[in-house]
Amino acid sequence: MALSGLDIYKLLPKTNCKKCGFATCLAFAMQLAKKASSVENCPFISQEAKDKIISASLAPIKSISLESRCGELILGGEKVLFRHEEKFFNPCAIGIIFEDSLSEAKLIEKISDVKRLSFERVGEILTVDVVALKYSGIDAGKYIDSFKAIINNCDFVVALICDDTDVIKKVVEIANGRDLIIYCFGKEFDIEKFSHFASNKNLSFVLVAEDLDSLNILTLKCEQLKFKNLLIDTGEKNLSDKLWDLTQIRRLSLKKHIRSLGYPVSCIIEQTSPEAIINKASCYILKYASMILVKSDAPEVIFPLLTLRQNIYSDPQKPLQVEPKSYAVGQVDKDSPVLVTTNFSLSYFTVLSEVEASRVPSYIVSVDTEGMSVLTAWAAEKLTPESITKALEKDNIKDKVDHKKLVIPGYVSVMSGDLQEKSGWQVTVGPKEASGIPSFLKKYK
Amino acid sequence: MELEYIEKSSNSITSVILGTGSTSLKVGGEDALPFLYREGKNVSLPIIAHEVFDSAPSDWAKSLKDEFKSVINKPIEWALYCKNELNAKLICLRLSSAHPDFGNNSADKLAKLCRDIYAKVNLPMVIIGCGDDKKDNQVLPECSKALKGKNCYFGNTTIDNYKTIAASCIADGNGVIAHSPIDINIAKQLNILINEVGLPLDKVIINPTVGALGYGLEYAYSIMERARLAALMGDKMLALPFICFIAQESWRAKESKASEKDNPDWGKELERGIYWEAVTANSFLHAGADILVMRHPKAVEIVSKAIKELTNKGIK
Ligand code: SF4
Numbered sequence: 001m002a003l004s005g006l007d008i009y010k011l012l013p014k015t016n017c018k019k020c021g022f023a024t025c026l027a028f029a030m031q032l033a034k035k036a037s038s039v040e041n042c043p044f045i046s047q048e049a050k051d052k053i054i055s056a057s058l059a060p061i062k063s064i065s066l067e068s069r070c071g072e073l074i075l076g077g078e079k080v081l082f083r084h085e086e087k088f089f090n091p092c093a094i095g096i097i098f099e100d101s102l103s104e105a106k107l108i109e110k111i112s113d114v115k116r117l118s119f120e121r122v123g124e125i126l127t128v129d130v131v132a133l134k135y136s137g138i139d140a141g142k143y144i145d146s147f148k149a150i151i152n153n154c155d156f157v158v159a160l161i162c163d164d165t166d167v168i169k170k171v172v173e174i175a176n177g178r179d180l181i182i183y184c185f186g187k188e189f190d191i192e193k194f195s196h197f198a199s200n201k202n203l204s205f206v207l208v209a210e211d212l213d214s215l216n217i218l219t220l221k222c223e224q225l226k227f228k229n230l231l232i233d234t235g236e237k238n239l240s241d242k243l244w245d246l247t248q249i250r251r252l253s254l255k256k257h258i259r260s261l262g263y264p265v266s267c268i269i270e271q272t273s274p275e276a277i278i279n280k281a282s283c284y285i286l287k288y289a290s291m292i293l294v295k296s297d298a299p300e301v302i303f304p305l306l307t308l309r310q311n312i313y314s315d316p317q318k319p320l321q322v323e324p325k326s327y328a329v330g331q332v333d334k335d336s337p338v339l340v341t342t343n344f345s346l347s348y349f350t351v352l353s354e355v356e357a358s359r360v361p362s363y364i365v366s367v368d369t370e371g372m373s374v375l376t377a378w379a380a381e382k383l384t385p386e387s388i389t390k391a392l393e394k395d396n397i398k399d400k401v402d403h404k405k406l407v408i409p410g411y412v413s414v415m416s417g418d419l420q421e422k423s424g425w426q427v428t429v430g431p432k433e434a435s436g437i438p439s440f441l442k443k444y445k
Numbered sequence: 446m447e448l449e450y451i452e453k454s455s456n457s458i459t460s461v462i463l464g465t466g467s468t469s470l471k472v473g474g475e476d477a478l479p480f481l482y483r484e485g486k487n488v489s490l491p492i493i494a495h496e497v498f499d500s501a502p503s504d505w506a507k508s509l510k511d512e513f514k515s516v517i518n519k520p521i522e523w524a525l526y527c528k529n530e531l532n533a534k535l536i537c538l539r540l541s542s543a544h545p546d547f548g549n550n551s552a553d554k555l556a557k558l559c560r561d562i563y564a565k566v567n568l569p570m571v572i573i574g575c576g577d578d579k580k581d582n583q584v585l586p587e588c589s590k591a592l593k594g595k596n597c598y599f600g601n602t603t604i605d606n607y608k609t610i611a612a613s614c615i616a617d618g619n620g621v622i623a624h625s626p627i628d629i630n631i632a633k634q635l636n637i638l639i640n641e642v643g644l645p646l647d648k649v650i651i652n653p654t655v656g657a658l659g660y661g662l663e664y665a666y667s668i669m670e671r672a673r674l675a676a677l678m679g680d681k682m683l684a685l686p687f688i689c690f691i692a693q694e695s696w697r698a699k700e701s702k703a704s705e706k707d708n709p710d711w712g713k714e715l716e717r718g719i720y721w722e723a724v725t726a727n728s729f730l731h732a733g734a735d736i737l738v739m740r741h742p743k744a745v746e747i748v749s750k751a752i753k754e755l756t757n758k759g760i761k
Binding site (some may be wrong): 084121244261276305307319345346440 | 447448449450452480481482483504523543544546547577578605620626656658659660661662663664667668669670674700710711712713716717718721723724727728746747748751754755756757759
């Protein structure tokens with residue numbers, strides 16, 4: 001948790017000697033709180049105070065950045081327990097696990113299936129981010145060949161799930177600078193064997209231990225060995241225990257500042273049934289995972305999960321918006337009704353789905369309310385007779401229909417007289433809730 | 446170092462009983478966030494309500510209609526099918542045919558339907574009107590009378606329309622579904638108003654309005670999280686169970702209905718709709734839903750498994 005200027009001041013020598021370049025210790029403290037200066041500038045501060053200030057200014061959950069030709073993938077760096085407190089920052093990576101038992105041809109086919117897992121929703125392209133290769137422990141040569149096939153055929157970040165450190169070393173040698181995530185699985189896994197790779201920016205390591213205490217010991221050891229890019233995982237458990245672990249890790253790092261648990265969390269879902277994947281992955285996406293690896297590439301399984309991730313990682317302060325303009329729904333003609341709503345995507349999509357359900361072809365005019373919903377926009381004076389009139393003019397809706405009749409949301413009925421005057425359109429008050437639209441449209445005209 | 450962070454709640458969610466006798470159900474009562482049973486005494490045990498319509502729904506996806514083909518025109522059989530074949534514990538009856546534009550069925554006829562279903566099925570029921578305030582105020586009181594003493598829940602009551610329905614529920618020993626438009630303040634205000642006309646809080650269930658996966662899910666998710674946190678910190682007027690109308694939203698999403706032919710990269714059509722419903726339901730479980738109103742038997746099966754796993758105390 002960040003310290004305030006006053007908190008920092010209490011830790012300074014309070015002699016106002018000006019060596020730091022500021023007139024007083026307090027002035028210097030204020031700059032430190034803003035991160036506009038560095039503790040090093042005060043030669044007299046105690047080591048203990050210095051450590052306190054530095055550790056308080058560090059992010060409670062570290063982030064790692066992985067490069068692939070698909071772009072940068074940042075994991076971790078989260079700051080809150082609930083998205084309404086600010087937002088969830090770095091969308092959890094979703095990855096598909098391949099077995100090394102696949103023939104090369106089959107593997108290449110699978111890779112192209114995974115590349116096709118790309119879905120456009122509200123102007124964003126949703127894709128998976130990682131492919132993982134699992135070692136069956138039988139044929140090291142086959143594993144290495146499969147790895148080559150992966151890096152030659154796709155740009156995803158690659159994760160290695162392999163408990164044989166010698167095999168991993170061989171893979172790293174031929175990785176050609178590609179960013180890799182290495183799962184340190186199995187009791188025998190000796191991370192010290194990799195300490196000479198510790199500062200290699202291309203390699204991230206996932207530390208696995210069943211309980212938080214053991215995990216804590218592992219991360220502390222890796223920090224001493226100067227490992228930079230770490231993730232943590234508490235292994236395969238039943239859903240309720242996993243939810244507990246994920247919640248505890250997030251709480252302990254944010255609220256108790258346990259820095260040794262402040263790492264992005266990864267989860268592997270071992271089951272292959274779509275049902276198990278749906279249940280576990282939706283829980284992990286909502287509750288704090290930064291990477292989820294699954295054993296299914298079925299689009300009907302992956303699409304809803306990627307959509308959930310998009311929803312949960314959207315910024316609650318910046319509501320999703322649709323382009324403010326008029327939308328034709330169905331086979332519109334010159335007599336079609338014209339309905340007004342806001343450009344808050346939720347308002348628009350609810351109105352849209354009800355108009356579709358009514359089967360009455362209509363125009364929906366989404367007014368630019370900066371993404372506010374009907375009532376909020378009205379209260380904030382973004383949905384006003386003026387803004388509606390402007391939207392009607394901008395879009396030349398009058399050329400698209402032969403009438404000048406407008407339907408406004410029931411919640412803003414008070415503006416109908418004023419709007420009629422300003423816009424010159426005849427105003428009808430529609431239902432308050434979008435669910436009333438089908439029956440309204442049936443009777444309308 | 447003790448690596449554990451326990452949150453203690455100062456309040457718990459009001460327990461609400463639906464139904465009577467051996468088939469009655471308890472929802473609510475949680476004293477911790479969903480499924481964090483190690484810090485609460487009371488595990489949340491969400492319940493799935495099976496949705497039954499009084500007349501064949503016209504706008505359902507084919508995969509959904511197919512599931513109920515033999516009963517879709519027969520609400521009594523439909524409810525029995527849910528009980529006997531799908532292991533339903535709670536029925537959500539939708540009186541869509543009351544709507545002046547979609548059948549305009551009379552209060553008497555629908556009250557009789559409620560009585561008949563209850564007599565045959567003997568499960569707790571949630572009864573939702575057609576959404577036309579005037580008509581609901583005629584129909585729901587008659588239905589409540591027909592189910593006098595059965596401890597069923599009637600809705601939707603809204604901030605503009607709660608008095609008539611609440612009054613008849615008080616008279617008949619039933620309860621209400623209090624509906625607010627994804628707004629924590631309106632939700633709270635409505636609970637206060639309903640309570641003021643004399644219905645005790647343990648006869649109120651909040652319908653906070655939810656959005657489908659991809660269609661505003663996150664707004665409802667965060668509103669419910671905020672309401673639940675406030676409730677656990679002591680806000681009694683928000684400390685009521687949530688009912689979430691999952692299927693009604695999820696099956697409207699084009700991703701649930703679009704054919705495989707039109708969208709070859711979206712995967713199998715049938716499963717896609719089911720998973721869309723299941724992921725929507727799962728999300729609201731984690732936001733604190735106590736009752737999930739669902740449709741597709743396969744989606745119900747998946748989410749039941751999630752509930753079972755999430756409420757499994759395991760061994761520590
Ligand atoms: S150098 Fe240190 S002691 Fe001197 S004024 Fe700056 S903060 Fe205070």
